[in-house]
Amino acid sequence: MEGGESQVVLIGTWASGYCTRVKLALELKGIPYKYIEEDLGNKSSLLRQSNPVHGKVPVLLHNGRAIAESLVILEYIDDYWSKIGPKLLPEDPYQRAKVRFWANFHDQKLLPAALPIILSEGKEREKAVEDYHELLKVFDEGTEKDFLARSPFFNGNNLGFLDIVVGSVSCNYQAFNEAVAVIFEPTKHPTFFSWVTALKEHPLMKKILPTHDKMVAKYRQKYPHLMKL
Ligand SMILES: N[C@@H](CCC(=O)N[C@@H](CS)C(=O)NCC(=O)O)C(=O)O
Structure with a gap:
């Protein structure tokens, strides 16, 4: 019940x-x-x-x-728990479909594109970083077209489905930059990163996300070869 x-x-x-x-x-x-x-x-x-x-x-x-x-x-x-707390997905079926589309794009395209960056070096890594930037641009431009502005979140003032799906990973971008490679450059994707900055300030994100230092240590433990770079 x-x-x-x-x-x-x-x-x-x-x-x-x-x-x-x-x-x-x-x-x-x-x-x-x-x-x-x-x-x-x-x-x-x-x-x-x-x-x-x-x-x-x-x-x-x-x-x-x-x-x-x-x-x-x-x-x-x-x-x-549809009657409890804020809704994660919008009510409108078309908007729901759009949110699901971009959540899938994030998990099926954007996230896997980080792996070749972690696993490669030199020219190969440069190419992997370039590919990642292209995909981030597709996400940023596509979501902007589909949802207009993030104000400040995809779900308005509340965190919604896409904020949670993408934010759970993207809010750790500084730890990734420090431990793995500088792939997240706010100047290259200003819309995306002003949204990430707003997300990081959200009290729930502050409460739940692992700290920067813990994530840096985790990346280095998980991918020990990174220590030599
Ligand atoms: N598509 C899955 C991915 C979950 C996933 O990859 N979990 C990892 C931890 S980050 C895991 O359990 N890995 C253990 C394994 O692959 O054996 C989801 O969205 O839940």
């Missing part, structure tokens, strides 16, 4: 932007939940049973039933 007694458990890892999304959505709606930190190097049987297809976090357990994949989880939270 909506808003009734619910047991909500999130299985996640603290440095994962995918998991941060779910925390942000639950907190924004004011849904109490229990958090279980997963060790991905030694996956728990709870994770393996809850997400047998991918074996990945985040997983949301709602009254014992598992939901996997961060975008699916966000939609579930918005649907199940």
